[in-house]
Amino acid sequence: MTTRRHLFALVAGSLLLGACATAPQGASQPPIVFVHGNGDSASIWQSTVWRFESNGWPRERLHAIDLPYPLARDDDSKAQPGRTSTTEHMAYLKAEVDKVLKATGAQQVVLVANSRGGNAVRNYIQNGGGDKTVSHAVLGGTPNHGVWATKGFREGNEFSGTGPFLSGLNAPKNAAGDEVTGPVKWMTIRSDNNDKFAQPDGLWIGAKGTPTNVTFAGPALKGANNVVLPRIDHRETSFSPAAFDATYRFITGKAPTTLAPTPQTPVVLNGKITGLGLVPTDPATGSYANNLPLPGAQLTVYATNPATGERVGAAVHSKTVGADGLWGPFTAKASVPHEFVISAPGYATTHIYRSPFPRSSDLIHLRAERIPAADKDAKSTVTFTRPRGYFDAERDKMAFDGKALPGVPATGAGVSSSKLKLMEDAVRAIPAEFNGEKIVGRTWSAAENRLVVLELTY
Secondary structure (H helix, E strand, O other): OOOHHHHHHHHOOOOOOOOOOOOOOOOOOOOEEEEOOOOOOHHHHHHHHHHHHHOOOOHHHEEEOOOOOOOEOOOOOOOOOOOEOHHHHHHHHHHHHHHHHHHHOOOOEEEEEEOHHHHHHHHHHHHOOHHHHEEEEEEEOOOOOOOEOOOOOOOOOOOEOOOHHHHHHHOOOOOOOOOOOOOOEEEEEEEOOOOOOOOOEEHHHOEEEEEOOOOOOOOOOOOOEEEEEOOOOOOHHHHOHHHHHHHHHHHHOOOOOOOOOOOOOOEEEOOEEEEEOOOOOOOOOOOOEEEEEOOOOEEEEEEEOOOOOOEOOOOOEEEEOOOOOEOOOEEEOOOOOEEEEEEOOOOOEEEEEEOOOOOOEOOOOEEOOOOOHHHOOOOEEEEEEOOOOOEOOOOOOEEEOOEOOOOOOOOOOOEOEEEEEEOOOOOOEEEEEEOOEEEEEEOOOHHHOEEEEEEOOO
C-alpha cells in the first residue's frame, strides 16, 4: 500500500482544485461577487454570468474577482513566491466586496464561490466582517472538510481537514453544532460521488489505495442548505446549468426562466492577457499560472471556417496590450468561431480557437503559454481543454481528432485537458467535440515555437 507520507508528497505541489431562501427582488437584484478557485481566474465564471444576465440580472451587479496569485501556499504559515495565504486571500476578497458595495450603493452582496474560493468566503464571513456585508453564500465543491484529513501530515496546508485553518472554520458556532456563521444564509453544492477532491481514496491526488479520511460529503456543512447533484464533477458544482439552477433558486426563491445563455447582439468581447510565473512549481512545465496582466503582449484575432479552422479573410482585430492587459473591446459576429493569437517575449506564439460567443463578455481572459520540455520533440501540439469542468468518458460524448481523448481515464472525472503530440509536418484541421460544442483548429509548427489550444466554453 502506498504510504501516507507518499500521498502527501504527491499532493505537495499545487492542488488545482475549482431549497430556497428569499432575497431582495424587483429592480434592485443584489450584487453578486463570484470567487474562483485554486489556480483559476475570473474568466471561469463567463457562462454563469451569461446565465444570470439571461434571467434579467443587470451586468453591472455581477462582479467576478481575479486573485492575482491564485494558488494556495504549500504551508499557509510560510511565505511562498507567487502564492497567497488564507489571510491574503481573505483581505483581497474583502477589498473587492467593499468596492462592489461602494459602486452599487448596496448594503450587502451575495458571494458565489468555487472550490478554494469558498475557503476565502468562509474566512471573510467568520473572521473579516463579512457576516454584516453578505446576505447569501454559495459554495460549489469547496473542500470544507479537507482534501485529506490525516493527523500529523501537512496540516499547515489550507486543504488539510485536520489543520488549524479548516478546524477553526468548522468549529461549532452554536449549541446545535452548526459549522456556518450566521446570520448569513448558506448553501453548499456537491457531487454525489464524482468530485475528485472529495474522495475517500487518494486516486485523484496520486495515491490510489491510500485513505484520505474524507468522504463524498466533505463539501457539505452543518447548518447550510446542502445540495447534492448526481454525477457532476468538481468544477460543475459551480459552472453547470444544474448548479446555476440551484444557486438562482437559493438567492431569489424562484426558478430561473432559462438555464441557457440567450443570444445577444452585438457581441462585444474583452478580457485580459495573462502569462506564467517565473518560479517553477511544476517540473513538467517549469512555470505556474497567475492572473497578472502581460503588458506588451500582442493579440490578433481571425474569424475561422467552422468546418476547417482556416482563417477567413484578414485579421478582424489586433492590439498590443498596455499595463492593464486588456485586449479589447472587439465586436464579434455571434455565429462565427475565432482564432486568438498571442505573441509575447518569452512565450510561444499561442493559437487559441474558440466556438462562437452567444453574448458579450469582458471575462474572455487569454493566457500566453510556453512549450514544455517534454513536448520539444513534437512537430505540433494541440491541447483540448474544458476550463469549467472535467472530461468523463462514461458520461460525456466527446472526441478529439476523431478519436478518444488521450490521457482521459475510462472512469471518473479528474482530467480537464487532453493533448495531442503530432509527429507529422503537414498542416491540417484538428476537430474536437464535447457534448454538442464543436471546435475546429489548425496545427502550427512547434519548431517555430507555436502551440495550439482548443478551448471549450461549456
